[in-house]
Amino acid sequence: MTDERVATLTTLLAEPDFAEIRPEGQSLYDYSVTTLRRALRINRAGITANSLWLGRGEPSGFPDFLRAMGWIGAYDASLLNVLVSHQIAGDACLSHASAGQLERYAPQIDTMEQVYCFASSELHAGSDLTRVGTTATYRHADRSLVLHTPDPADSKVWIGNSLYTGDVAMVLCRLRVGDRDEGHHWLRVPLRTAGRLNRGISVRGAEPKGGVEANQTGIIRFDHCVLPLDALMGRWAHIDEEGVYHSPVRRYRRFDECLATFTHERLFPSMGAAMAQRLACAITTRFAAAKRTFGSPLLGHAHYRQRLRTAAGRALAAHHALEALVERAIGRAGARHPAEDRLLHALITCAKTGSTGDARVTLADTRELCGGLGYHRLNQISPMQHDYEIAVTFGGDNTVLGYQASRFALRERAELAGLLDEAVGDAVDGSDPETGALVTAMRRLCEVLLTEVETGGPGAASTAWSRAVYQTLALGHWSTRAAEPAGRGLLRHYAAGCLLEHGVTGLRAGVLDQDDLLRADGLRTREGAAELGAEDLLALLDVPEALVRAPIAHGDFADRHLRHAATPRDALGAEALATALA
Structure with missing residues (x-):
């Protein structure tokens, strides 16, 4: 299916009004007004609206809508949040309105006639x-x-x-x-x-x-x-x-009824964090191919490649986890409304905690991989790093959400087990035995961690369980779509890292042994050291060109930065300045 809304969005982002996210010297108030104006333009272009939400619009169009929202978040998290704030408030109205209220308010919500x-x-x-x-x-x-x-x-x-x-x-x-x-x-x-x-x-x-x-x-x-x-x-x-x-x-059910709208709310920061990671990795990859140090491009240094591969693995895992989740959400939408599906709510929560939590690490790593230039506002990564820090709290604190999701999962454990088995089935039966073994082990670890929650209550095990579910969804989806050698190598590197993250839990429960962990560590080391072509990685990240604004993403980045560099204004004059400092 063609992503029509994403295509419309990228065309819009290429227009002059979107050229600079926050023009130099613009006040915060003016930046806020500019951002609202952009939100209205995006809405009026048909890219976003409450009628596109799962359970309201045609399910087949929902993935395209959600991807467009994610790329909006990668362009500017403030712009995404303006749209999300309106839409989740609109959903609270639409979900709880009487028939008469719905008739009056639905049109103004969809068109943003009122914010x-x-x-x-x-x-x-x-x-x-x-x-x-x-x-x-x-x-x-x-x-x-x-x-x-x-x-x-x-x-x-x-x-x-x-x-x-x-x-x-x-x-x-x-x-x-x-x-x-x-x-x-x-x-x-x-x-x-x-x-x-x-x-x-x-x-x-x-x-x-x-x-x-x-x-x-x-x-x-x-x-x-x-x-x-x-x-x-x-x-x-x-x-x-x-x-x-x-x-x-x-009366005791009214609170849960009021919170039904949060199911969708958590999808938006998850997708925004996923797309932000892909954008940051794309910028870093382009910089690493152009920047030379110690006689060769940065991408030519093995340790640099390994660190970039780890960041890109997280970014692509976020993409695949969200795609897997959306597929299952669409498949379940016919049985009940998404807002009433507690198991779907638990899975969305796992995706939110996984994607936003990993974004903090990925954005920090890519900022560092770009050196001091990665901290420059024009190079996009540092602003995203600041913006997505709040995503771990926005829509509910990740730790608290892990507690909630694991409780929901325990109530519907058998159905969850069937869903996860389905999610990884093709990966386990696939042609790559190394990847299949890792996915199988991760699936077992999900059960071990949920049992720890059951016996010990919500806590650290809830956080680890929600991450393991997120990683397992990502691996199941990615394993059936990694056709190119570069993609398969990146997948194995990521999968081995996931298993090692939960290795002690697996050893303690007896579902892993020392040899399993040694094999995973060897696989991660081998794949991390492998050659990595910039073109191959950029093709996997698949970031729309309209979103890449960073000077360091171009071979002439030094000239671009010099053109942007401001000349200091001698506002006081030399004598006045000397007097002021005396």
Whole structure:
């Protein structure tokens, strides 16, 4: 299938408006406005929309949409986060709206006629959304809802799109009707009218951040903000004319119902982190082929090649893990809605923790492999490194997500086992016995680690299990698609590293022995030292040319950097400067 949206995106990225991610000297406010304008252009080009989500649009088009979102994230994580903030907020509305609300709001969400914000996290509660303090109290006298932040620590925080331009916030709060707390609910809250904040709402900046700067994040407080009753999302919640609350969902299940939208939310940073790794490796490969040191190109040095091969292996594994996951998500979508599929949620969580966790290492390694030039903003890697640091926390802290995913997996262990067996079946039966043996061992390790979670409770074993599942999905998908010698060698190098990462666990459980680990170490060393052609590696990474902006990705990188180098401005003049320093 042709990636039509990716092709449309790369054409758009080649236009002048996208030429410089953040033009030199542009203020943060102007950068934020530029980023929002770009998000609107991408949306209006039909590249992104909530109607393309799995469970809403045609399933066959979902992979192309998700890849486009990933490449947007590689171009600029701020741009991805502006779109994601709107879409996950839009999904909270679409997933919980009554039929009438859906008819009114779905068109404006799809076209970004109004920009939405996702207001769930709070300063005090953090990742523990069961403890949100924001309340909405039903007032029968005028059939309204009074939204309030009881304490400053209950303020909504890190709310993307909210600081300057957000029109609507989807607010997660506790609903109080009479003397009863009815638990978690979603409210649709208009933030601004004609650009001015509505009464009872204050927004302060959650800046400065370490990265993702142009996703204008705010801290929102509500001071007895009065809303019409229709602000309450009504798919499963209703307050009748007598002021009595009704819901077919039992109170203890309402929190889980509210969090269903997070299934998709975690796919976006996962894919963005995967594409960012591929872009960083492509830039590094091109630099390593052009930069000469000690008489030969960097790529000619064995140790350099080994380090680059390790980084590229992680990048391609992230690609294959996400592709494998999307295939299974599409296959399961007909049976139940993705938001209601706990096993799919667990697998997506494993992909999120694996891809974003590896991105931190890959981006750090490629930055170092490019030397001091890798730290220059124009060379793309360092900005991505800063931006994707937050991805391990965005959408839920990776460690906490590992706890949650392993609990879900234990409840549906037999079905998970069948799914993983299916994912690796072709790889195990394939023609490469070395790779097949490694994949088989990784599949066994997934079971060992899940048993450790079962016996010892969530903890370090949950983190190791989620990584092993992610790696196994990647290996199963990659093994059936590594046709070229360079791809097969890179796969074996990565697979051996995965097995060694979990080697002690395998030895302790008796599913591996010393010879298994020695063979894996020898395979990793052998493949790491092998020749690696730049053209072969770039073909495997397959990065659209429109995303490669770094001067170091070109043979004349020195000239390009000199052209970009600014001449110092003698603003004061020599005499004035001497006086100022005296």
